[in-house]
Amino acid sequence: MPLDYDKLTLEALREAFAKDGYIAGENILVPVYLALQLGKPLLIEGEPGVGKTEIAKVLARVFSAELIRLQCYEGLDENRALYEWNYQRQLLKIQITKDRLDPEEVEQDLFSEEYLLTRPLLKALLAEKRPVLLIDEVDKTDAEFEAFLFEVLSDFQVSIPELGTVTARQIPIVVLTSNRSRELSDGLKRRCIYLYIDFPSVEREVEIIRAKVPEVGEVLRRQLARAIHHVRELPDMRKKPSIAETLDWARALVAMDVERLEPKVIEDTINLFLKNKDDIEAFFKEIGAENLARLATAEG
Amino acid sequence: MTSPEKVLVEVNRARDGERSLEAAVVRFAGVLRRLGMRISTSEVMEALAGTAHIDNLDRDQFELLLCATLVKKAEDMPLFEAAFRLFFSPPEHRRFMEGRYRRAREERERMISLAREELRFQGESLDIDERELETYIALTPSEQDRLKEFLERSSSGIKVDASFRPIIENIVKGHLSRRRREMMHGPKPYHDLRPTGDEVLDAVVDALVDGAGTGGSLLYRDLMDISGDELKRTLVLVERLTRQLAGRISRRYKRSARRKSVDIRRTVRANIQFGGVPIKLKYRRRSVQKPRIILICDVSGSMSKYAGFVLQFVYGLTSVADRIESFIFSEDLERITPHLWRRRSFEETVKRLLEASGQWGQGTDLRRALSRFRKEHQHLLTPNTFMIIVSDAKTLGAKEAASHLGAIRRRVREILWLNPVPRAEWDELPAVEQFCRSCRMFECFTLAHLEHVLRERVWA
Secondary structure: OOOOHHHOOHHHHHHHHHHOOOOOOHHHHHHHHHHHHHOOOEEEEEOOOOOHHHHHHHHHHHOOOOEEEEEOOOOOOHHHHOEEEOHHHHHHHHHHHOOOOOHHHHHHHHOOHHHEEEOHHHHHHHOOOOOEEEEEOHHHOOHHHHHHHHHHHHHOEEEEOOOEEEEOOOOOEEEEEEOOOOOOOHHHHHOOEEEEEOOOOHHHHHHHHHHHOOOOOHHHHHHHHHHHHHHHHOOOOOOOOOHHHHHHHHHHHHHOOOOOOOHHHHHHHHHHOOOOHHHHHHHHHHOHHHHHHHHHHHOO | OOHHHHHHHHHHHOOOOOOOHHHHHHHHHHHHHHOOOOOOHHHHHHHHHHOOOOOOOOHHHHHHHHHHHHOOOHHHHHHHHHHHHHHOOOHHHHHHHHHHHHHHHHHHHHHHHHHHHHOEEOOEEOOOOHHHHHHHHHOOHHHHHHHHHHHHHHHOOOOOOHHHHHHHHHHHHHHHHHHHHHHHOOOOOOOOOOOOOOHHHHHHHHHHHHHHOOOOOHHHOOHHHOOHHHHHHHHHHHHHHHHHHHHHHHHHHOOOHHHOOEOHHHHHHHOHHHOOOOOOOOEOOOOOOOOEEEEEEEOOOOHHHHHHHHHHHHHOOHHHOOEEEEEEEOOOEEEOHHHHHOOOOHHHHHHHHHHHOOOOOOOOOHHHHHHHHHHHOHHHOOOOEEEEEEOOOOOOOHHHHHHHHHHHHOOOOEEEEEEOOOHHHHHHOHHHHHHHOOOEEEEOOOHHHHHHHHHHHHOO
């Protein structure tokens, strides 16, 4: 039974997230709930791999809504995000009908919805049922696109010169994510409810492993969460292991029939949670497999 | 009624009894603004609108509401949390805090009037401002005695009359301002906050400023104060900043093809296969000139630490510059570009430079350095070149150095001078004015300054 957007309560949202397997504390649920209640875009920032994008996916599932994703990249512009005319098709039409029809009629026909290629933003505005619009990695676009974006997000309408103004049929649930590779503009931030997701605590990560990789035994689960926590604490890590990497590591250890973290196991599987040479070197210099195994197992 | 859960109700009833939830939120936003956070009215209104949707008696929910609506930067969260804890604390704690603030303010006023009494010339108080008096209060008793003794001796000197007063005042002011600089060495966070007159607000801000100490983000810390064990973290931060900046700049070089004009020649050629119908459009490529950079770093004495960071920072931007040439100087100039091009870690590079160069930690002679630069490296100067000088402008032969700088200025796009001495103290460096005729000088003693200057001036 999907959640009812109009009768939403914090308790219902908490239950729906838990049912969907997204383990979230109040620090995540309250901002999400507020964004939904106030009809504001939710801007989520945090290190890569802490579950930012997943929130949009969970929202789409719990509301049984369509997930429309705009993946941002360098050089993304309005045409790719909003709409563009199907130029090739228009040309073909001109070629086919050039000797037969009245030119004015052809022109009118060429700029009709039939030749319009809707991109994610327009698609979200035109959706019949309230969709979830995920604008992923918004920090990768440039400032001009960001300005355009916050215009769309404040009015939920756009104008297409040839067609007129298009207003959203339903205000979509908007989730923006950013890896903080650059600072976003104040204008965009002002229009959003802000959520910063940090790496989870050991206890929370144990719960996440339990929910996502239930095959892992209780002992190993705790040891894994503690070990990852210690690795993240190392001061010289350039890329701290993400939750996804913890889960990959857990799955790999299950496949290897490992029940306890031992130095040899850590050494053999280090590539699963540390993905660059400098970090691996720093790991062995600062803590090493033996110490990590000791720390992970000593506490309980 | 336990205080943590019901604190808001108590806040509402606190003091004058008319405080509503709305007023508390607005005043709290005021505290955050005073602490440097940018909060718009629309965000405050959003926070107020949010109160209708959460349980306002649940302290955690209320904190999360204010955090999600008022704080839009992860770096501001610790400050927000501390401010929330203090502002929405139980009434007895608030009263204690307000009392402490009031007592501290009264004590400060008493000390200032005492200091004014002590610093007299021929029976009359000197005309010096509160900031200088505060410095006097912070001096050790023996230093204070020395200053008082100096004033007494000068007051009673033979042929000393009232006309000496301005000279004496200037000497005392100069001494105090120098001592202040030494005591502070770089700005402490929020040290310039002045009271607003609202005791609650001032008490919270004051308590936060007290607790802020010298900690805080490495981004805003004087590079001089970064200790050995923080060095690695700082270098990781430098790497992150340069990566962000380089990413942002390279985005500009690779703008979408759609914004450019159609290249007719290439379009026609590409569409011959379609009988000349322009199905595939080809666009003109925009050529973008990357800047050239000449870096001249002062590595004499205390400057070497700053120079190390600037070098590291600029080298992180290699991918978005056409060419970077680096020099270090103290008593003479030395080209270090070849050392920096080798693929070694920065720490190792600096270590090798230290071993190989005789310049680190010597005295400063910019005149000689620039003269040698003009003799041997003049060919590097082009209209697309930015010259970046990192120095505190305390040099021998400032006049001749300024004249060399003027000659160089005519051959480059711009000269940027990064000065680790705070702008407020430039009046005391006579050479600054001479150099500023040919360059733009920026105060630059934190990574935030450095990033800002490079972003706004070189890659604007």
